[in-house]
Structures are given as structure tokens and as C-alpha cells.
Amino acid sequence: MSGRLAGKRCLVTGGSRNLGRAIALAFAREGARVAFTYHTREDAAEETRALLEAAGASPLVLKGSVSDAAHVAAAVKAVETAYGGIDVLVNNAALTQVLPIALLEEAEWDAAMDTNVKGPYLFSRAALKSMIRAKKGHILNVGSFGADRVLDAPVHYAASKAALVGFSLALAKEIGRYGIAVNCLVPGLLETGLSARLPKHRVESYVAQAALGRLGTVEEVADLAAWLVSDENSFMTGGQVVIDGGL
Amino acid sequence: MTDARLALVLGGSGYVGREVVRALAAAGARVAFTYQRGAALSETLAAETGARAFQTNLAEPASIRALFDTLHAEDAAPDLLVHAAVVSGTGALADVTDALWDEMHAVNVRSVYVAMQSFAARLGGRPGDVVLTAALDGIAKIPTAVHFAATQSARLGMTQALAKELGPKDVRVNLVLLGALGGGISEGLDPARLADYKRYSALQRVGTPGEAARAITRLALHNRWMTGSVLPITGGL
Numbered sequence: 001m002s003g004r005l006a007g008k009r010c011l012v013t014g015g016s017r018n019l020g021r022a023i024a025l026a027f028a029r030e031g032a033r034v035a036f037t038y039h040t041r042e043d044a045a046e047e048t049r050a051l052l053e054a055a056g057a058s059p060l061v062l063k064g065s066v067s068d069a070a071h072v073a074a075a076v077k078a079v080e081t082a083y084g085g086i087d088v089l090v091n092n093a094a095l096t097q098v099l100p101i102a103l104l105e106e107a108e109w110d111a112a113m114d115t116n117v118k119g120p121y122l123f124s125r126a127a128l129k130s131m132i133r134a135k136k137g138h139i140l141n142v143g144s145f146g147a148d149r150v151l152d153a154p155v156h157y158a159a160s161k162a163a164l165v166g167f168s169l170a171l172a173k174e175i176g177r178y179g180i181a182v183n184c185l186v187p188g189l190l191e192t193g194l195s196a197r198l199p200k201h202r203v204e205s206y207v208a209q210a211a212l213g214r215l216g217t218v219e220e221v222a223d224l225a226a227w228l229v230s231d232e233n234s235f236m237t238g239g240q241v242v243i244d245g246g247l
Numbered sequence: 248m249t250d251a252r253l254a255l256v257l258g259g260s261g262y263v264g265r266e267v268v269r270a271l272a273a274a275g276a277r278v279a280f281t282y283q284r285g286a287a288l289s290e291t292l293a294a295e296t297g298a299r300a301f302q303t304n305l306a307e308p309a310s311i312r313a314l315f316d317t318l319h320a321e322d323a324a325p326d327l328l329v330h331a332a333v334v335s336g337t338g339a340l341a342d343v344t345d346a347l348w349d350e351m352h353a354v355n356v357r358s359v360y361v362a363m364q365s366f367a368a369r370l371g372g373r374p375g376d377v378v379l380t381a382a383l384d385g386i387a388k389i390p391t392a393v394h395f396a397a398t399q400s401a402r403l404g405m406t407q408a409l410a411k412e413l414g415p416k417d418v419r420v421n422l423v424l425l426g427a428l429g430g431g432i433s434e435g436l437d438p439a440r441l442a443d444y445k446r447y448s449a450l451q452r453v454g455t456p457g458e459a460a461r462a463i464t465r466l467a468l469h470n471r472w473m474t475g476s477v478l479p480i481t482g483g484l
Contacts, residue, residue, distance in 0.1 A: 211414020
């Protein structure tokens with residue numbers, strides 16, 4: 001199959017819906033072999049599977065929590081067994097609740113950290129063995145525009161995404177010697193996903209402040225993701241690539 | 248879609264610029280580029296790619312404006328602008344003179360404003376894409392000449408301001424940040440400094456102009472919702 005990612009063996013966490021689904025689809029359209037994980041939404045996962053199959057792919061669909069080490073080990077092993085290795089890992093799975101700090105329970109804080117930070121650590125650690133052996137690979141972590149700006153963002157979500165930046169930078173330095181790149185993709189507010197759960201005035205405020213005057217689409221971000229993990233992007237690591245419409 | 252793009256590459260005969268000219272032309276854009284020295288190289292590049300070469304002194308605003316006038320008169324005003332021209336410099340603070348400061352700012356900073364003004368004025372409602380380039384020197388704490396660093400960080404500020412101002416007109420402005428690329432302005436680097444770059448960068452090597460050009464071309468041709476952003480092609484430095 002031809003395409004920018006022809007033959008690449010890719011694993012996308014949180015691939016059943018929204019941006020994760022769009023990334024899986026963009027990768028498949030670029031010729032990649034795609035596996036994706038999901039946690040709870042089996043119906044959405046099956047929709048994604050069908051969309052990928054319609055795009056000519058034969059996806060691996062893996063159920064489990066990214067913060068469950070046993071699931072992570074099993075998922076990575078399944079991909080390695082099916083594809084013979086992993087070239088690209090996208091740590092996309094994330095969770096948040098739109099809450100002020102006063103209403104934020106400790107369990108919600110822990111759950112965000114587990115999914116948004118521990119998950120990427122577990123998946124990266126597991127997938128790296130294959131990449132280091134091959135002396136190549138891309139890890140793409142999906143961050144947030146709330147991580148390093150003074151914005152209305154849930155504090156646990158912002159803190160977890162800021163932690164993911166530090167994780168990406170340190171990991172980039174640690175494994176660059178093996179030819180493996182680690183970058184952080186930082187999308188702004190998209191038409192699909194979080195924006196549906198935000199108050200209307202927050203969405204309008206974003207549109208008013210963004211230079212391009214609109215929300216982004218998951219396809220626009222997914223297309224960038226596909227380029228970032230391709231062989232065309234060969235001298236970027238430790239990067240934070242912001243795509244936010246000019247917020 | 249890309250075959251309709253009218254591209255102008257400032258500094259198109261340079262180490263990175265010539266790869267951008269090649270990549271844009273290969274993608275089907277109609278390309279014009281400027282050069283200052285290196286007429287022979289530019290002639291060869293034009294013959295190779297079908298691009299048109301214009302000798303233009305970017306230190307002279309009148310030359311830049313005349314180029315845009317010419318392109319406009321030929322119904323070829325660009326909707327895609329890449330600024331890959333740069334003058335580098337070395338030396339300690341004590342050695343920087345007013346003249347050196349001004350000369351460097353004329354090409355590295357003023358030409359960006361002049362070209363952007365002319366570019367935006369001639370879009371005529373068309374969407375536009377702009378990719379500026381800057382060396383890492385202006386953004387990171389690395390040993391470098393102060394007058395050069397000032398010009399490179401100026402480009403970052405201009406990227407952000409221009410993105411905000413021109414975004415509502417569907418003009419995207421982004422910056423590709425360049426690390427050591429093994430040639431071009433890196434040629435003037437102290438070998439010990441270059442060895443440090445290799446040692447401390449995550450990928451432990453210098454890049455190539457082709458790697459820079461691929462990032463620039465991707466941003467120029469295939470981006471819709473990124474503006475005011477930076478693509479760091481630095482090898483993790």
C-alpha cells in the first residue's frame with residue numbers, strides 16, 4: 001500500500017472516538033497498519049473498526065485501561081505478534097471532567113493522572129523495546145493548549161498535560177540516541193470532543209480569540225499527526241507542535 | 248490543488264532555500280525565488296525546477312517592493328511565501344558596531360516586514376500561507392552573537408503578531424525553527440561548538456537542508472489550522 005506511512009506499524013491509544021479515531025483513520029489512509037485501544041465504549045470502537053476496514057485496513061482492536069500495566073503489556077505484545085514490531089505509538093487516550101477545583105474529588109485527580117500521564121509512561125516503556133531493537137520509531141504524545149497558558153481549563157487536566165510535556169522532553173533526550181523521536185502534539189479546541197461538553201460561551205470565546213476564527217477539526221489535527229510520525233519528519237524530537245487556530 | 252499555488256521563496260538559492268524551491272516545484276507550485284549572490288547556482292536551479300530566479304537585494308526595501316510589483320503586474324502575485332534568507336554573524340558584544348547591527352537587521356528582520364506587507368496587500372482576498380525560518384540562536388540559551396540572536400527572536404515575535412493580524416483574512420503564518428544543518432550558516436560555526444551541538448542534541452547529529460525543506464513545504468502546502476506556531480527542526484537541541 002502506498003502512502004506516507006506505508007508499512008508503518010502503528011498503535012493509537014484511545015482510538016475509538018474523536019481525535020483518536022481520526023488519527024487511526026489518517027494513518028490507515030496513509031498506508032499504515034493500525035492497532036488501537038479503547039477502554040469503555042465498545043460501540044464506538046466497533047464503529048472505528050468498521051471505518052478502518054472501509055479504508056482498507058485490518059485493525060487490531062484492544063480493550064483495556066491505559067493505566068493497567070497488564071493491559072498495556074498484553075496490547076503491545078498483541079501488536080508485536082501481529083505486525084512483528086511497533087514503529088509508531090500515539091499516546092492519545094485522556095480523560096477529564098470540566099470542574100472547578102472546589103468540586104474536584106481526589107479520585108478524579110488520580111484518575112486523570114493515571115490515564116493522562118501514567119498511561120503514556122506504561123505504553124512508551126512497553127513499546128520502546130521494539131523501537132530500540134529497530135533503532136527507529138516515533139512516539140507522539142497528545143497534549144493540550146491548557147498545559148502552559150493561562151486559560152479556563154480543569155486544573156487536573158492542565159496539570160496532567162503539563163506533566164506530559166516534561167515526560168516528552170526527558171524521553172526525547174533519553175532515547176534520541178536510538179534514532180527514536182518523541183514529540184508532543186498540542187491541539188486547540190476542536191469541533192469534535194471536549195467542545196461539546198463546554199459551556200457555549202467558552203466555545204464562542206475560543207472562536208473569537210483564535211486568529212483563524214473557528215474551531216479545528218479532528219481531521220486537520222490527525223493529518224498533522226500523520227506527518228509528524230512519518231519518515232518525512234526526521235529531525236524533530238522534543239518538539240511541542242501547537243495547532244490551535246492561532247489562539 | 249497545489250498546482251495552483253504561486254510561491255515566492257526569499258533566499259531561494261541558499262542552503263535551505265534551494266531545497267525548498269525544489270520541493271515546492273516538485274509539488275506542482277509555480278515558484279519564483281530570490282538570490283543575491285550565486286547567479287550561476289540560481290540559473291542552474293531555475294533550469295532544473297522551472298522556477299524563476301530574481302536577483303533581489305533584501306537589504307533594500309525598494310528592491311523587495313519592486314519584485315512584488317513585477318509579480319503582480321504579471322498576474323503572478325504569490326499566495327505562498329517562504330522567507331529562508333538569513334545573514335549570520337559572529338563576534339562578541341564589544342565587537343558589534345551600529346553598522347553591523349543595522350546591516351543584519353535589514354535582511355533578517357526588516358525584509359520580513361517589507362515582504363509581508365507587500366505579500367498581504369496583493370493577496371486580493373485569496374487565502375495565504377507564510378513560512379518564516381529562524382535559527383535556534385534567538386530562542387534558546389546557546390552561545391551566539393547578540394545581534395544575530397536578536398534578529399532570530401524578532402522573527403518569532405513577528406510570526407505571532409502576523410498570525411494574529413492576518414488570521415482573520417485566512418492567512419497562516421508559521422515559523423520553522425532550524426538547528427545545526429551541517430552547512431549554510433552552520434558553516435561559520437566553531438568546530439568545537441558544532442561538536443557540542445551533536446553531543447547535546449537528542450538525535451546526536453546535525454540535520455540536512457532536505458529535512459528542513461520537508462517541514463517548510465509541509466507547512467506551506469498542507470496546513471489549514473496551524474498559525475502562529477513553531478515547528479522545531481532542531482534534532483532535539
